[in-house]
Structures are given as structure tokens and as C-alpha cells.
Amino acid sequence: MTKRTTSRTPVLSFTDKGIYCAAADAFIDPWRPVDRALITHGHADHARPGHGAYLCTEAAAPVIRHRLGNVKIETVPFGQAVAMGGAQLSYHPAGHVPGSAQIRVEVGGEVWVASGDYKVAADGLSEPFEPVSCHAFISECTFGLPVFTWDPQPTVMAEINRWWAACAAAGKTAVIGAYSLGKAQRVLANVDTTIGPILTHSAVEATNKVLRAQGIALPETTQLTAEMSAKSHPGALVIVPPSALDAAWTRRFKPVETAFASGWMRLRGIRRRRAADRGFVLSDHADWPDLNNAIKESGAERVFVTHGYTSIFRRWLESQGYNAAIVETEYGDEAPEAEEDAEAALLPDASDNPPEPSGAGA
Amino acid sequence: MTGSSGFALFAQLFVSLDQTTSTTLKVQALADYFGTAPPADRVWTIALLSGRRPRRTVTTTQLRNWAAQCAGLPLWLVEEAYPVVGDLAETIALILPAPSDMVQPTPSTPADAPITTLATMQNGAQSLGPTADLADWIVMLRGLSQADDKTRHQCVLQAWQTLGTTERFVFNKLITGGFRMGVSQKLMTRALAAATAIPEVDLALRLMGHWDPAEVDFETLVLAPDPQANLSRPYPFYLATQLDAPPQELGDPADWVAEWKWDGIRGQIVYRGGTAFIWSRGEELITDRFPDLTEMLDLLPDGTVLDGEILAWQHTHKRPTNPPKQAELPLGDVPLAPATEPAVQAARIPGLAGQPQPFAQLQKRITRKSVSKKLLQEVPAHFLAYDLLEIQGDDIRTQPLAQRRASLEQILQTLPADAPISASPLVQANTWDGLADQRQQARGYQAEGLMLKHRNSPYQDGRKKGDWWKWKLDPLSIDAVMIYAQAGHGRRANLFTDFTFAVADETGALQPFTKAYSGLTDAEFRKITAWVRKNTLERYGPVRKVRPELVFEIAFEGIQRSPRHKSGIALRFPRMARWRQDKPASEANTLADLTDLLSAFEQ
Numbered sequence: 017m018t019k020r021t022t023s024r025t026p027v028l029s030f031t032d033k034g035i036y037c038a039a040a041d042a043f044i045d046p047w048r049p050v051d052r053a054l055i056t057h058g059h060a061d062h063a064r065p066g067h068g069a070y071l072c073t074e075a076a077a078p079v080i081r082h083r084l085g086n087v088k089i090e091t092v093p094f095g096q097a098v099a100m101g102g103a104q105l106s107y108h109p110a111g112h113v114p115g116s117a118q119i120r121v122e123v124g125g126e127v128w129v130a131s132g133d134y135k136v137a138a139d140g141l142s143e144p145f146e147p148v149s150c151h152a153f154i155s156e157c158t159f160g161l162p163v164f165t166w167d168p169q170p171t172v173m174a175e176i177n178r179w180w181a182a183c184a185a186a187g188k189t190a191v192i193g194a195y196s197l198g199k200a201q202r203v204l205a206n207v208d209t210t211i212g213p214i215l216t217h218s219a220v221e222a223t224n225k226v227l228r229a230q231g232i233a234l235p236e237t238t239q240l241t242a243e244m245s246a247k248s249h250p251g252a253l254v255i256v257p258p259s260a261l262d263a264a265w266t267r268r269f270k271p272v273e274t275a276f277a278s279g280w281m282r283l284r285g286i287r288r289r290r291a292a293d294r295g296f297v298l299s300d301h302a303d304w305p306d307l308n309n310a311i312k313e314s315g316a317e318r319v320f321v322t323h324g325y326t327s328i329f330r331r332w333l334e335s336q337g338y339n340a341a342i343v344e345t346e347y348g349d350e351a352p353e354a355e356e357d358a359e360a361a362l363l364p365d366a367s368d369n370p371p372e373p374s375g376a377g378a
Numbered sequence: 379m380t381g382s383s384g385f386a387l388f389a390q391l392f393v394s395l396d397q398t399t400s401t402t403l404k405v406q407a408l409a410d411y412f413g414t415a416p417p418a419d420r421v422w423t424i425a426l427l428s429g430r431r432p433r434r435t436v437t438t439t440q441l442r443n444w445a446a447q448c449a450g451l452p453l454w455l456v457e458e459a460y461p462v463v464g465d466l467a468e469t470i471a472l473i474l475p476a477p478s479d480m481v482q483p484t485p486s487t488p489a490d491a492p493i494t495t496l497a498t499m500q501n502g503a504q505s506l507g508p509t510a511d512l513a514d515w516i517v518m519l520r521g522l523s524q525a526d527d528k529t530r531h532q533c534v535l536q537a538w539q540t541l542g543t544t545e546r547f548v549f550n551k552l553i554t555g556g557f558r559m560g561v562s563q564k565l566m567t568r569a570l571a572a573a574t575a576i577p578e579v580d581l582a583l584r585l586m587g588h589w590d591p592a593e594v595d596f597e598t599l600v601l602a603p604d605p606q607a608n609l610s611r612p613y614p615f616y617l618a619t620q621l622d623a624p625p626q627e628l629g630d631p632a633d634w635v636a637e638w639k640w641d642g643i644r645g646q647i648v649y650r651g652g653t654a655f656i657w658s659r660g661e662e663l664i665t666d667r668f669p670d671l672t673e674m675l676d677l678l679p680d681g682t683v684l685d686g687e688i689l690a691w692q693h694t695h696k697r698p699t700n701p702p703k704q705a706e707l708p709l710g711d712v713p714l715a716p717a718t719e720p721a722v723q724a725a726r727i728p729g730l731a732g733q734p735q736p737f738a739q740l741q742k743r744i745t746r747k748s749v750s751k752k753l754l755q756e757v758p759a760h761f762l763a764y765d766l767l768e769i770q771g772d773d774i775r776t777q778p779l780a781q782r783r784a785s786l787e788q789i790l791q792t793l794p795a796d797a798p799i800s801a802s803p804l805v806q807a808n809t810w811d812g813l814a815d816q817r818q819q820a821r822g823y824q825a826e827g828l829m830l831k832h833r834n835s836p837y838q839d840g841r842k843k844g845d846w847w848k849w850k851l852d853p854l855s856i857d858a859v860m861i862y863a864q865a866g867h868g869r870r871a872n873l874f875t876d877f878t879f880a881v882a883d884e885t886g887a888l889q890p891f892t893k894a895y896s897g898l899t900d901a902e903f904r905k906i907t908a909w910v911r912k913n914t915l916e917r918y919g920p921v922r923k924v925r926p927e928l929v930f931e932i933a934f935e936g937i938q939r940s941p942r943h944k945s946g947i948a949l950r951f952p953r954m955a956r957w958r959q960d961k962p963a964s965e966a967n968t969l970a971d972l973t974d975l976l977s978a979f980e981q
Contacts, residue, residue, distance in 0.1 A: 162449065162455060162456075162459060162473045163459045163462070163463055163473055164472075165472070282472065283462075283463055283468070284463075284465065284468055285463065285464045285465065293397065293398055293400075325462070328455070328458045328459075335452060
């Protein structure tokens with residue numbers, strides 16, 4: 017297995033199947049079936065079916081099992097080194113969703129880190145992001161433009177609380193669209209539960225169940241059923257996947273006010289086009305200052321940028337003295353949770369070939 | 379951060395309006411604002427919401443440069459971010475750091491000329507702090523038109539340093555001159571009525587015409603208007619509704635006055651105090667573009683207001699040697715009208731000493747701010763008057779139409795035969811069938827059909843159903859919003875040609891009701907295709923959900939209930955009669971209009 021590793025082989029290389037570690041003969045978040053996959057987190061564009069074996073963190077495993085069914089998964093605690101072939105692997109918190117990791121790969125003293133998706137600011141739910149020193153850093157840049165800066169979470173949660181309370185006071189049902197793995201639980205974990213009852217869409221509740229079973233504390237929720245209405249649950253907050261925001265069930269909860277929680281809500285045009293009543297700027301990706309800080313703190317000389325405003329961000333990094341390159345990946349599509357990424361495809365910077373809309377049935 | 383200043387209140391209003399799609403909530407937010415904002419700010423808000431925006435006094439290049447500098451970012455990065463955001467004012471507001479983190483401009487060398495200060499520039503006014511009102515900021519911005527670049531730079535930086543993110547955005551919108559708030563003048567007027575308890579109709583009248591928000595106060599403009607104060611002021615236009623039932627249902631034809639529905643620009647000619655003003659229906663003052671229409675007005679009594687249609691004209695008594703050009707149809711265009719349609723020049727219209735020309739001719743006159751002698755000769759204009767609203771200074775809008783019409787004919791009689799103004803001829807028939815026969819002539823006369831007006835109708839305000847009807851040639855048509863687009867096949871491959879259309883229900887939600895594929899030119903399809911690419915919201919296989927913005931006039935031959943269609947409605951031979959580039963989606967027809975048509979058709 018180690019025969020392919022020579023001193024000239026890069027620690028990680030970029031193939032049409034995914035990010036490849038020759039020394040370990042394993043792929044990081046591959047998008048085509050491979051024998052051995054190193055998985056950063058459970059979102060469907062990163063953890064895909066069909067691989068021979070999966071390695072992920074203990075905290076990420078339950079969701080991946082839940083989603084992929086009977087696959088061969090091995091787990092590793094955060095920070096613990098694993099030898100695989102000629103490589104030393106370890107997983108470090110990425111702060112994106114519970115269990116999400118950056119994967120550190122060390123071969124012959126050279127260290128590369130693949131970030132997966134990450135956010136630096138603590139969210140009260142995920143294991144907080146941990147900077148990892150490295151020679152080369154593979155960074156996402158979903159929000160790699162200086163217009164994307166996030167207010168601190170308490171500020172945004174206070175806005176959400178005020179909105180919910182105002183809805184409840186006005187006899188309206190507050191319906192918030194949030195991705196069913198991560199954002200939904202982040203809202204749940206931080207919202208003021210004294211305002212009223214919290215109802216959840218089945219897709220959200222399924223994830224809640226998995227996370228609760230692994231010991232993550234979430235406030236009490238009730239799954240939506242066909243019998244429920246504004247009458248049975250006045251003043252409720254309903255958490256649904258974004259694709260279910262304007263679905264037929266909302267009629268039973270009239271009058272409703274809808275909101276959408278996403279980093280894209282930072283832009284007024286997208287906010288308006290979403291046609292929700294409110295947009296809350298709450299993202300599980302790093303904003304512009306945090307992307308820059310994370311890259312700086314990694315100490316890396318070489319930076320590879322993936323999914324997002326890659327060409328602009330690379331040019332910026334080069335102007336800041338980094339050796340930067342773009343890596344084409346296939347992250348940011350297919351998964352309902354990946355809508356923050358999918359949305360980018362509709363923006364002027366992206367190609368004319370965005371992925372098909374996802375989660376239509378949710 | 380600046381909770382009580384007028385500008386902070388205005389920024390809050392902007393946010394409230396932006397945060398809801400409900401008309402009721404928007405009106406309420408505005409009404410609250412009109413109840414609490416400083417009076418001068420109210421006037422400016424009315425001005426901003428009625429299209430009286432301040433001119434841009436700083437170039438967008440300057441703004442981009444200054445913003446990049448403040449944010450410590452290279453200019454190229456700001457320029458890359460702009461198309462993603464889609465709005466320069468917003469881009470700048472988003473990239474500017476907190477005031478304390480703003481990069482200070484490098485101090486100029488001592489050799490530089492002394493910096494003009496705000497104080498000296500503004501004629502002794504203080505520089506603006508966090509307590510400044512909307513009016514203060516706008517006055518400052520207007521003052522920049524006289525200032526040098528250094529002063530402009532300084533004022534803009536000072537504003538950015540003073541204001542929070544939302545206020546910065548609103549300020550940037552003001553300075554870039556592109557200020558829109560998603561509220562129509564009509565909604566604003568309704569809110570003002572709610573706040574002041576003055577009837578909406580009165581307010582609409584008071585807010586029309588020429589007034590400068592810097593010179594008029596709220597009291598004068600809104601609360602205590604002097605009817606003599608503004609000679610130019612037109613009356614709010616009374617708009618007709620499309621006839622959605624057989625005319626027989628209107629009762630005795632003797633109760634109705636029929637006239638041609640001309641295809642020109644609906645307008646009012648206001649002649650007061652020896653001066654003439656011409657207003658278009660869009661409340662635009664267009665006097666300068668039609669000097670030929672005001673030539674003989676002094677023969678009319680002072681204090682006259684006419685409602686009518688401005689048309690490109692061909693005088694029958696002096697035929698030009700070169701026949702006027704027809705509107706050019708691109709090759710390959712499929713005309714909706716039968717090819718055997720009578721030629722324009724051939725038809726002589728009873729009661730007229732001239733011939734209306736196609737709208738395309740008139741367009742030559744409206745696209746130019748000032749008109750040359752040559753153009754005046756080439757495309758003379760004519761005003762066919764429908765109605766008289768004011769005579770000798772008296773508002774006679776409440777008189778019955780028949781009485782107003784008699785007065786109209788009487789005063790126009792005093793004009794010479796070659797005057798550029800004449801009464802639009804009435805279409806006479808004793809029976810509805812007789813009128814229907816006459817109506818068939820409309821196309822040959824360059825008219826769109828007939829207007830039916832009740833002989834006792836007052837001249838009302840806005841679109842009020844019941845007294846005035848458009849009886850157009852197309853039996854049925856509706857203005858609908860395009861919501862899905864799909865590429866065509868064969869020679870239409872790669873062109874989006876198959877569209878799904880929707881109208882808004884009572885909640886404002888768009889309900890699809892028909893598809894249409896034909897009726898537009900290839901050039902129009904190409905233009906729409908480019909638009910669809912840029913305005914795709916989602917994809918479902920080959921179908922794209924697009925921004926609900928484009929409005930098309932959908933013509934069809936019949937309408938019936940259909941359980942097979944999701945909307946419950948099926949149309950017969952729907953096609954796109956016209957791309958209504960002049961209409962925003964908010965002005966398209968509604969589901970209520972469609973169901974009205976349906977119930978009318980079912981009888």
C-alpha cells in the first residue's frame with residue numbers, strides 16, 4: 017500500500033473522484049465510489065453512498081449511518097492520530113455542524129489540512145473550530161467575498177426571538193426555513209424556548225432524534241402531523257427545511273409568517289427573491305473575515321480554494337502573498353442541506369449550469 | 379445607534395417595508411412613519427415615493443474608489459463583489475467596516491489647497507451628526523452638486539463614519555440616485571390618507587404636478603393646500619376597465635356614450651393662467667415634447683383642463699408627397715391581425731379632418747426630450763379630446779358625462795378647423811349590434827376598439843369599475859406574469875419560447891393558469907432568453923422558474939372551467955399578444971379579474 021508513496025508525491029492530490037491521499041490510499045469526501053473514504057461531515061454532498069469503507073469522527077457517525085444505512089463505518093475521536101499506510105491522519109473540529117471535522121494529513125513531516133466546510137465562530141451546538149497548523153490548507157470559500165460578514169450569533173438569535181415573539185403576539189405562526197442537519201438544531205439550541213411550542217418537520221425531527229441519541233441536548237420539539245393546526249398549537253415556531261417553506265401544510269397554520277436562516281440572507285436581492293417574510297443572516301460557513309483569519313492561523317504557505325467564489329478568492333489570497341490555487345470539487349450540490357452552496361450557482365459569478373434543485377419532496 | 383433621529387426613523391421605515399410583502403403591513407408602516415417623522419422628512423419621503431428623487435451628485439466610480447479605500451480593499455475586489463450583490467449602494471454598505479475600523483484617507487500634503495469644509499460649503503450649516511434628519515442629509519447631498527471633488531469625498535466619508543449599516547445603505551441609495559422602496563405612489567397616498575384623515579383622492583390631486591420638496595413644507599403640500607398654488611396640477615386620471623361581459627348586459631345603449639379607443643398616449647392638457655401644461659397618464663409633464671399641441675390654446679377660456687389622447691397625426695387636407703412609413707415589422711414576424719386588414723391611409727374616420735398614425739410614429743416624439751422642427755413636420759401631433767374636467771377654473775368632474783361632453787364640444791368649436799386639438803368623435807348607433815359593427819372598423823382607424831361610458835358618469839379617480847368600459851377588439855385578454863420558461867425545439871432550440879403565466883390571487887400569491895408559445899418575434903424571444911438566463915430562480919429539468927417580473931398581454935378566444943387544470947381554468951387559443959415592458963408585475967391583472975372573465979363568459 018505504501019509503494020505509491022515517494023518523496024515527490026504530494027501529500028494530497030486532486031482527482032476526478034475527490035481529494036486523494038496517496039500515502040494512505042484514501043480519498044477525502046469523494047464524490048465517486050472509492051474503497052476508502054475519509055469523511056469530514058454528514059452533509060450529503062460530502063458523505064456519499066457507495067464507498068467500501070468510511071472513516072469519520074465519533075460524533076459524525078450516527079448521522080452518516082442514519083443517512084447511508086448499512087455501510088462500513090469506522091470512527092475516531094477528535095484529535096487522535098490514526099496511522100494509515102504512510103500517512104498520519106487526525107480529525108479536528110471544523111465547527112460547521114456537530115461532528116464535522118477538518119482532516120489533518122501528515123506524510124514525512126509535511127502537513128496538509130482539508131477543511132471540509134467550516135465556521136470559526138462558536139454556535140452553541142457544534143464542537144468549536146480548532147485552528148490546525150499546516151503547510152498546505154484546502155479551504156472552502158462559499159462566502160469568500162468581503163460583502164459577507166456575520167453579526168455575532170447572540171445578535172441574530174435575539175432578532176429571531178423578537179420575530180417569533182412578535183408573530184406569537186399577533187396570533188401568527190412563525191415558520192422558519194433551516195437546513196435539516198445543522199442549521200435547524202442550531203436554531204433549536206439557541207432559541208428562547210419560553211416563547212411558545214416548537215414544531216418540527218419530519219426531516220428536521222429525524223436528525224434531532226439521531227443527535228439526541230448521541231447525547232446532544234436539544235429542547236423539546238413536536239413533529240408536525242396532519243392533525244396539527246394553528247388552533248392546536250397557537251404561537252408556535254415551526255422549523256422546516258427551506259424547500260417546505262411554501263408547501264401546502266402551511267395553510268393549516270394560517271396566518272403564517274415565514275423566515276429563512278442562511279448566510280445568503282445577507283444580500284437583499286436574494287432575500288427578496290426567496291419571498292420569505294424575513295431573512296436571518298445565520299450561516300454555518302465562515303464569513304470573509306473568518307476565512308481570512310483561519311487561513312492566516314493555519315500558517316499555510318499554500319492554499320487551495322474549493323467551492324465558492326474560488327477565482328476571486330484565489331486572486332485575493334495571491335495579492336496577500338499566498339501561493340493559492342483553485343481546486344474543482346463536486347461539493348455543494350445534490351443535498352438539501354447544501355442549499356447554501358447550491359444558491360451560489362445561481363449567482364452571476366457561477367456557471368450557467370447549477371445543480372438541479374434539491375429536496376423538492378421535503 | 380441613532381434611535382431618535384429622523385434619518386434613523388427613515389432607515390427603519392425602509393427596513394419595515396423591505397421585510398414584508400404584505401400591502402397592508404406596508405401601508406401601516408408608512409402611515410406610522412407619516413405620523414411620527416419630522417415634517418420636513420415626511421415631505422421628502424413623499425417626494426422619494428413619487429419619483430422625485432434627488433439627482434446623483436457623486437459618480438459611482440468615485441463611490442467605488444472611496445469605499446474600497448475605507449474598507450482597505452483593492453478596487454477590483456469591490457468591483458467583483460458588485461455583480462454578486464447586484465446593487466452598488468448595498469455592496470458599499472456591506473463592505474464598509476465599523477466606523478472605528480475605517481481606513482483613514484492619507485492626509486494631504488501641506489502644500490495642498492485648504493480643504494473646503496462642510497460648514498463653508500453649506501452656507502454656514504453645521505456638519506451632520508447622528509441626530510440629523512432625512513431632510514438634512516438630502517439637502518447636504520443636493521449641495522454637493524456645487525461642491526468640488528474634495529468636499530464631496532469628505533462629506534461622503536463623514537456620512538459613512540456617522541451612520542450604521544442600514545443607514546449607510548439608505549444614504550448610498552440616496553446618493554446613487556437609484557432610490558426605490560417597493561412602494562407605489564398609490565400605496566404611499568393611501569398611507570398618507572390613513573395618517574392625516576384626508577381623503578385619498580384629495581391627496582392624489584395635491585401631490586400631482588410640480589413641487590420642490592426643498593421649498594414646500596408638509597403643511598402647505600398636504601395639510602392646507604391652496605388650490606391656486608399650483609397652476610400646473612392635473613387631475614388624477616379616471617381609468618376604464620376592460621369589458622368582461624357582452625355589452626347587452628350594460629342595459630339600454632341610449633344610456634351609453636361610445637367613442638374610439640385610440641392607441642396613443644392618454645393625457646391631460648391643463649391651461650391655466652395663460653400657460654399650458656401637458657401631462658401623460660404616468661403623471662409625467664411632457665409639455666416640451668409637444669409644442670405643436672399648445673399653439674392655439676389661448677383661444678380657449680383660461681382655466682381649462684382637457685382629457686384626451688395624444689396621437690401622431692396625418693392631416694387629410696395636405697397629403698405629404700412621401701407616404702408616411704408604416705411601423706416596421708421585422709421579417710418573420712407573425713402579425714396577429716389578418717393580412718387583409720384595410721390600409722391605414724384608406725380609412726376616413728367620420729368626424730375627423732385627419733388620420734391617426736400608428737403608435738410607433740408617436741414613439742419618435744416621446745423618446746426625445748426636445749423636438750426639432752423637422753420632426754414636428756414629419757410627425758405632427760394631435761390631441762383628440764374625450765372629456766372636459768375644468769372650465770373657467772371650475773372643477774366640473776362631478777357633472778354627468780353628457781353635460782361635460784356638450785361643454786367640451788362647445789369650447790372646441792371656437793378653435794379653427796386646423797387646430798391641433800379636436801373632440802374625439804362619438805360613435806353613433808342605436809343598438810349594441812350596430813355598435814358592434816362599428817367596432818369592427820376600429821383596426822382600420824388605428825383604434826383598439828371602443829370605449830363605452832355611461833352618459834351620467836362623473837369623472838372619477840383611478841380605476842373604478844362600472845361606468846367606463848374598454849371594449850377592445852380582442853375579445854379577451856389579460857396581463858399576466860411569466861413564472862416558468864422552457865426552451866423550444868427545432869429552430870427554437872436554445873431559445874426560451876414556452877412560458878407559463880400566472881396571476882396573483884387575493885393573498886398576492888401567483889397562480890399559474892396558462893401556457894403560451896407564440897405571438898412574439900424572434901428578436902423578442904432572444905431578449906427574453908437572455909433575461910431568463912440571468913433571472914432563473916430554480917431549475918426543474920428543462921423548466922426554469924424565473925423571477926416573476928415580466929408581464930405579457932395574453933390574448934385568448936375563450937375561457938372555461940376545467941377540473942383537469944390546476945388553476946381550474948382552461949383558455950382557448952392563448953397567445954402572447956404583447957410583451958408589456960411598460961408594466962411591472964404589480965400592475966398585471968389578478969385572479970379576480972380572470973374569474974370575472976370566466977363567470978361572464980359562462981353566461
